[in-house]
Amino acid sequence: xxxxxxxxxxxxxxxxxxxxxxxxxxxxxxxxxxxxxxxxxxxxxxxxxxxxxxxxxxxxxxxxxxxxxxxxxxxxxxxxxxxxxxxxxxxxxxxxxxxxxxx
Numbered sequence: 001x002x003x004x005x006x007x008x009x010x011x012x013x014x015x016x017x018x019x020x021x022x023x024x025x026x027x028x029x030x031x032x033x034x035x036x037x038x039x040x041x042x043x044x045x046x047x048x049x050x051x052x053x054x055x056x057x058x059x060x061x062x063x064x065x066x067x068x069x070x071x072x073x074x075x076x077x078x079x080x081x082x083x084x085x086x087x088x089x090x091x092x093x094x095x096x097x098x099x100x101x102x103x
Contacts, residue, residue: 008030011025011026011042066087
């Protein structure tokens with residue numbers, strides 16, 4: 001994670017054979033625009049375990065944390081990436097705004 005300026009988290013819905021909905025967590029290097037990893041779920045404990053593999057100093061160097069509007073991502077960013085500016089990705093912002101205007 002050294003020298004990375006941004007760390008994106010994008011969630012996608014995946015359906016299993018049993019039609020159970022599972023959210024995966026896709027981690028993207030915003031500077032290089034490359035997928036870093038795909039995590040099988042977005043459980044808070046799993047995300048904390050994953051991100052704490054990076055040193056505190058590396059996590060302090062992250063400048064931007066871009067995610068959807070799921071509150072747990074913002075809480076995670078505040079705790080593990082204390083110097084990062086949290087940014088809601090434009091897709092989710094526009095979608096929520098559009099839904100609000102339609103009602």
